[in-house]
Amino acid sequence: xxxxxxxxxxxxxxxxxxxxxxxxxxxxxxxxxxxxxxxxxxxxxxxxxxxxxxxxxxxxxxxxxxxxxxxxxxxxxxxxxxxxxxxxxxxxxxxxxxxxxxxxxxxxxxxxx
Amino acid sequence: xxxxxxxxxxxxxxxxxxxxxxxxxxxxxxxxxxxxxxxxxxxxxxxxxxxxxxxxxxxxxxxxxxxxxxxxxxxxxxxxxxxxxxxxxxxxxxxxxxxxxxxxxxxxxxxxx
Numbered sequence: 001x002x003x004x005x006x007x008x009x010x011x012x013x014x015x016x017x018x019x020x021x022x023x024x025x026x027x028x029x030x031x032x033x034x035x036x037x038x039x040x041x042x043x044x045x046x047x048x049x050x051x052x053x054x055x056x057x058x059x060x061x062x063x064x065x066x067x068x069x070x071x072x073x074x075x076x077x078x079x080x081x082x083x084x085x086x087x088x089x090x091x092x093x094x095x096x097x098x099x100x101x102x103x104x105x106x107x108x109x110x111x112x113x
Numbered sequence: 114x115x116x117x118x119x120x121x122x123x124x125x126x127x128x129x130x131x132x133x134x135x136x137x138x139x140x141x142x143x144x145x146x147x148x149x150x151x152x153x154x155x156x157x158x159x160x161x162x163x164x165x166x167x168x169x170x171x172x173x174x175x176x177x178x179x180x181x182x183x184x185x186x187x188x189x190x191x192x193x194x195x196x197x198x199x200x201x202x203x204x205x206x207x208x209x210x211x212x213x214x215x216x217x218x219x220x221x222x223x224x225x226x
Binding site for chain 1 (some may be wrong): 144145147154155156157158159161166202204206210211212213214216217218219
């Protein structure tokens with residue numbers, strides 16, 4: 001099973017709402033990632049969790065709050081977002097050490113009104 | 114800072130043609146290189162992963178090569194099909210415990226029936 005599952009597939013929220021994106025993998029990967037992708041652009045790294053600890057935060061605004069409850073789950077909590085935060089949010093996972101092929105989910109399409 | 118470029122940005126070919134997609138990177142100190150395809154509005158699908166010690170990888174009609182010294186990778190697609198139409202992204206990975214990558218700018222491929 002090489003699947004990364006993301007929910008919801010689509011999310012529309014107002015600027016005052018609080019919502020969460022969820023990601024799950026059962027490949028035993030110990031590194032999990034959040035990426036943001038705008039139209040016609042490559043994905044941009046937001047956060048990396050390694051062994052459930054936050055390893056990279058690419059200067060992401062605090063209105064995005066990641067959480068890794070266990071080795072299979074990754075959440076992205078959203079609060080007070082701006083319309084420019086509308087994008088496709090992608091979750092990925094990989095093994096540690098050699099190999100380290102990145103596996104992506106289908107993404108969550110976020111629209112902020 | 115690693116910069117990854119893919120030329121051309123867009124390519125249109127008739128069905129059945131063999132084609133080559135190019136990926137160039139500025140820093141040859143890479144750990145690996147991964148090729149992905151992305152369908153519109155979808156996540157990224159991993160096609161091939163080449164370790165820095167390897168010269169090429171093959172999967173079905175796909176063959177990816179890596180020349181670290183010249184900072185280049187190519188993705189060869191044999192006997193192209195309309196279902197190959199997608200955006201193709203290369204991603205250059207650096208060392209460390211997890212897969213931190215720099216994505217290329219992408220090549221949008223259209224295979225015309």
